[in-house]
Amino acid sequence: MKRPRKLGRGVALVGVGMSKFGMFRDRDSKDLFAEAFRNMIASVDKGADPQDIDALYVGNFSNDFFIHQAHWGPIVSDLIGHVPKPATRTEGACASSALALREGIFAIASGFYDMVLVGGVEEMSKRSTEEVAEGLALATAPYEGRAAFTFPGVFGAVATAYFDRYGASREHLMNVTIKSHNNAALNPRAQIKATIRSMMESKRRRASEKGLPEPTWQDEKEFLRDQDANPVVAWPMHLFDCCPISDGASCALLVGEELARRFTDAPLYVVGMGQGSGSGFHAADDLTTFQATKYAAEEAYSMSGLKPEDVQFSEVHDCFSIAELIHMEDLGFFKPGQAYKAVEEGATRRDGSKPINTSGGLKCKGHPVGATGVAQLMEVWEQLRGEAGERQLPIKGLRIGAAHNLGGTGGTCTFTIFERR
Amino acid sequence: MKRPRKLGRGVALVGVGMSKFGMFRDRDSKDLFAEAFRNMIASVDKGADPQDIDALYVGNFSNDFFIHQAHWGPIVSDLIGHVPKPATRTEGACASSALALREGIFAIASGFYDMVLVGGVEEMSKRSTEEVAEGLALATAPYEGRAAFTFPGVFGAVATAYFDRYGASREHLMNVTIKSHNNAALNPRAQIKATIRSMMESKRRRASEKGLPEPTWQDEKEFLRDQDANPVVAWPMHLFDCCPISDGASCALLVGEELARRFTDAPLYVVGMGQGSGSGFHAADDLTTFQATKYAAEEAYSMSGLKPEDVQFSEVHDCFSIAELIHMEDLGFFKPGQAYKAVEEGATRRDGSKPINTSGGLKCKGHPVGATGVAQLMEVWEQLRGEAGERQLPIKGLRIGAAHNLGGTGGTCTFTIFERR
Secondary structure, three states: OOOOOOOOOOOEEEEEEEEOOOOOOOOHHHHHHHHHHHHHHHHHHOOOOOOOOOOEEEEEEOOOHHOOOHHHHHHHHHHHHOOOOOOEEEOEEHHHHHHHHHHHHHHHOOOOOOEEEEEEEEEEEOOOHHHHHEEEHOOOOOHHHHHOOOOHHHHHHHHHHHHHHHOOHHHHHHHHHHHHHHHHHHOOOOOOOOOOOHHHHHHHHHHHHHOOOOOOOOOOHHHOOOOOOOEEEEEOOEEHOOOOOOOEEEEEEEHHHHHHHHHHOEEEEEEEEEEEEEHHHHHHHOOOOOOOHHHHHHHHHHOOOOOOOHHHHHEEOEEHHHHHHHHHHHHHOOOOOOOHHHHHHOOOOOOOOEEEEOOHHHHOOOOOHHHHHHHHHHHHHHHHHHOOHHHHOOOOOOOOOEEEEEOOOOOOOEEEEEEEE | OOOOOOOOOOEEEEEEEEEEEEEEOOOOOOHHHHHHHHHHHHHHOOOOOOOOOEEEEEEEHHHHHHOOOOHHHHHHHHHHOOOOOOOOEEEEOOOOHHHHHHHHHHHOOOOOOOOEEEEEEOOOOOOOOOHHHHHHHHOOHHHOOOOOOOOOHHHHHHHHHOOOOOOHHHHHHHHOOOOHHHOOOOOOOOOOOOOOOHHHHHHHHHHOOOOOOOOOOOOOOHHHOOOOOOOOOEEEHHHHHHHHEEEEEEEEEEEEEEHHHHHHOEEOOOOOEEEEOOOHHHOOOOOOOOOOHHHHHHHHHHHHHOOOOHOOOEEEEOOOHHHHHHHHHHHHOOOOHHHHHHHHOOOOOOOOOOOOOOHHHHHHHHHHHHHHHHHHHHHHHHHHHOOOHHHHHOOOOEEEEEEEEOOOOOOOOEEEEEEEE
8 A cells, every 4th residue: 555545525324225135036136136225215314315326336246157147237227217327236256245335435435426326136046055156166266166166165274274373173163153143133134043042942842843852952062063963064164154045135325425414314434445355365375364354454444544443343254254253353353363262252242342243244144145245234334323223232432333345265355444423 | 417427536548458359269368368468558658567556447247157257356466466455347248347447437536546457358259159149148138138139139129120210221231340340450459450352352362262153242232242251140230240259358557637647648538437327128118229328428428528529539339330320329429310321421431520430349359348348448549649550540639539338238338538638
């Protein structure tokens, strides 16, 4: 970075919406985006007229692969009655809609537009699990996917390296998973709305109903150690270390900062933003850090003048449990090799010093990849506006929240910091 | 449009480069992009240090489909030594890199960055012609491609509607083709560097060498009427109405306006830019106009304060001959239904009143779809700087040139106007 980052015009977030996330045999990308759009419009306190939207950006990873349809800009534009105004698709793997967010910010900050819609969509579940793995591997660096190094394998290697370097173990990853499930159980929008304990109970009940011997797990970790309950995917990544396959859409409304209070008395302001790129793991000297996340954070902290400790809570890209640990270190929330200890001590819980993924994260909220970047804003929006219900953070003077999104094997990372003033 | 378009900070173009365009069995997207990048850097008069590039945008339509690899932002970033700085892929079908250009402009105009690389790439020829048609159909609106309404068929229907409404015929389309070939013969970068006359000659020579009867075509139109020489693809689109299948890459360098003269004494300034979206032909009342092009033009003219008559020459998206005619009308260069007459009278030739596609256009320069939007800048750059060699326009006070790019069946259109000051 040759100079500090700044925007010539401030940008504010005045509405956010999501579709349901899940595996839907009977719903398509258009249907899901329409739901997210309706929810977003409904979230604008003083109302917004869709006719005032100047341009839209939609993140989509590869509906090209998943449902044989590309060019989602104009499809979404047509869907919401936006034609003939501009519509652009951005793609950065699982960070596709974080890139839409960024371009929406630039478009307004440039002075060209006043109101921009940003969102994302992905429709994955009509493909088999094997095909989803193949499709997602299109996002790896060329030397990875073609060598059959798909995502669970990649993050399995990352976890192994982290364990080796810092003395962590599977037991520490379990803490991440348990926390995510505890948060998601309180999130009505989560795809998996259940604590590990409640899942244990329902498995016991089902065994009992079938007259089978009831499992004897004493606690969540015993459950997660059980190879039948939590089978290995790519060691040490087990089923509960991995986010689910999801369909879904997300949507947010951005306006020039000076216009924000026409739409709500509680807008969120974009105070920091950053993006980085990475070469992929075939070229990495160190598997325990994502250089793209570090660069994204450097830009965002530069623009905001904030430090990691000023970020009161954050959504952090947890496609796999190990990713949450490493990204928290790369974002400066914890020192290298310390995140797993902090998680064990409860620092990232809702009542901890640095609550992370209060939404339940990708692990439980779901991860329709192109929709995730903007969907992360939902939690930041609700928390900073005091609308997170049972998940509401008990922090006095809650003011600064952030979202971190990863695409591919670290190829694309973004970090965006919002402030409630 | 609710208010005139403007940018808070001006943006200038200080370098442009292309790879060779063609069908290359032995070259891949990375190789092609590297060539475009090297040529771009070499085009910067006073030199540019790639380390000063703050961010990059790369347009790619669907290497997802063509070569089973998505997420081209970080691949290009890695290729040019740009990691860990940001890299974003934009997709708008055949207008993918025009969207990269636009986002590069916004990123600088916002004040966030000072120097941004924009480019595009596509690798199509490793697929069969049938597979290319299938892949391109991913860019149509959902009701089109799935009904087997692929691009030659779509533009065949457009041509039929235009003929019916305005009394044009295939003979008029031939004028477009002949002009494109005449220009391309003078463009060392064209994929098809041949006039129709020279192609007639070589076919005659080949017949003679084989001892076959020599064809007796008297002129270009007789050649183009010959079903053997110019077979039908989707009536009235014949082979010579269609652009070729191409591999290739393109690259351009943008900087803040106030920095431009550090890099060259002859920068081009972005004085107008616009983008529009369309619903596709299944929803069109009128097949003889592209509403997305009209909207893009409206934005660009609004920003620039210019009128269509002020644009001294333009590259216009001619994926099919009929597209060039209709877009020229939508851009305001000619009145509806008049373009085919103007072409017949020579208005769009290099010595005409409104030279169009002096590069040879997509028809002859080639159309690696994701690369096209930025590749169009090559011609604008050379013409406005007086570097177009034998193609150089004989216009006194040549100052304003433009590029128009179309994606899908009118789903995405852009128009960008440049000025040499």
